[in-house]
Amino acid sequence: MKRFFLLVVLILVGCGPSLTQADLPPDRNEMGYKPERRKIIIYQMMTRLFANTNTNRIFYGSMEENGVSRFNDITDTALKALKDFGVDYIWYTGVIAHATMEDFTRYGIPMDDPDVVKGRAGSPYAIRDYYDVSPLLAHNVPKRLDEFRALVERTHRNGLKVIIDFVPNHVARGYKSLAKPKWVKDLGETDKTNVTFDPNNNFYYLPGTEFQVPKGYxxxxxxxxxAGEDGKFKEIPAKVTGNDVFSASPSLGDWFETVKLNYGVDIKGGRKTYFTPTPNTWGKMRDILLYWASFGVDGFRCDMAEMVPVxxxxxxxxxxxxxYPHVIFIAEIYNPSAYKKYLTQGKFDYLYDKVGLYDSVKPFMKKKPKYDRKGFYYAWLKVKDFSDHMLAFLENHDEERIASKGFAADPWMGVPGMTVVASVYAGPVMIYFGQEVGEPAAGKEGFGGDDGRTTIFDFWGVPEHQKWVNGGKFDGGLLSEDQKKLRAFYQKLLLLVKSHPALAEGRMYDLSFANEAVQKNEKIxxxxxxxxxxxxxxARYTDGKIVLVVANFEREARQFFLKLPESLWQAAKLPPSGTYLARDLLGNLPDITFDAAKTTNRFQLKAGVPIQIGPVSAAIYEIQTKQ
Structure with missing residues (x-):
């Protein structure tokens, strides 16, 4: 939902207060559990697209025309291949039942009104039933929950863990749970609809109004x-739209297909809170989390978490x-000033690092790059006290594909980009399906449009990814040699960053300021x-170990001397003297022998580790004592 969130422009000023270890949630020993003490790799897949082998790409095509990937299509073979690739968790996107234009009335599932559905398949973030899975994903629709449970078991059997979306801020306009336990009262079932706000209402209302579908939709x-498309949707009184729009006539740019959930915040009353007694919505949403955890779900990616009170x-x-002590919680969050609060008070395990790391690295990768090393450095500086809780990525369902014409237009730009984001922190790394083979997301799919993103709204075949799927063999048999090399790079990088102690657990030391030109006495x-x-x-370092990460985003090869300040040697508890060897752990560049004492001289131009690196490439050098 992030790319439609147009209400707030975030401006980050300063670093904010520092976190101490006591502030952070990693141990929580008083509760008897701990999150994983390792760097984890998350693979996001759009579940309905991942294993689809239908190569039709009909604009606004139906499920029958363009095909769909189902739970049972994600086989042991596919899961083993992802495990071998270095993956620890799979984020199955779009699992919970959401509004769609497909007809499942023969199974007792009412039709969703197409006038409040985005795309033929529908948005996975317009939840229609929190207690059900999407019938789009089942071969045997009446057994769809059994098929999902089998996928969870199959995923675990292959040594992987399961993440699904939890969408807490809003639901589909036609929300009605058919699968809820008998003791559960549905959302809105006991609401007072004659008032805008009541602490125990599940929704916000606009008394005396009727909802209007945006003109021109x-x-x-x-x-x-x-069927059913008539430009109307009966909702009296109108409910408040998901992105906090208090109008019965939301615009096409709003989340008009959704309605906002009420957590006891009087938005129109100065955002005054009513948290005692516990609001009705709180208990309902907690119970939904417990329900899915009982299926064996290992984690929740919480959509627009900051729109829900911490x-x-x-x-x-x-x-x-x-x-369920092992379950992890990931917050989709775009307000850096709230990071500390959502980790400490909110008890999240991990936060999106979009406003920061992603936004500082993407300009380096663009077709027309804008190099700003200080922006990268300050992005790290602002989260350095809790960087192991930041989730790094270059692609997800909200962001442009690296290979798309609007971003880098070159899948190989993922080599320097991914090397940086995967190795700069000890926190998790995420990769989006098809990223590893250079999927460009070209063409208009339907509601998704030609925007450089793989659609989340439409039925579609993802062409470059389908070459890896290879008719269900999941062996990359149809990939070009270039794509095989790209995928091999991603595999080596992911396996490396989670296994090497300095990359998985070490501290970060920026080397830009020690190497770039400086102004002195009005001279550069x-x-x-x-x-x-x-x-x-x-550098990433631990006691007795230094690893150098070097990424060249330029389209030409570069030769330079890389200074290693004396303070880095001291921090790593290594002597800044004697002969060392720099060995590229990615295996692309020859070993470099250098004298440590000659790397610390700040203004001697040819002092440092002599680096030769090709265009659009990266190296990860481990510093070893020369035998």
Missing amino acids: DPAGSNVKI EFWGWAIPQVKEK IPQSEGFSDGILAF
């Missing part, structure tokens, strides 16, 4: 008319973890010969 494209998370997450003075704008360099 064409649910399935101008060439197709869907007090709810701090109340609900410990209750889930008390019963270079510190290292050849160190250019499009290079990012930093």
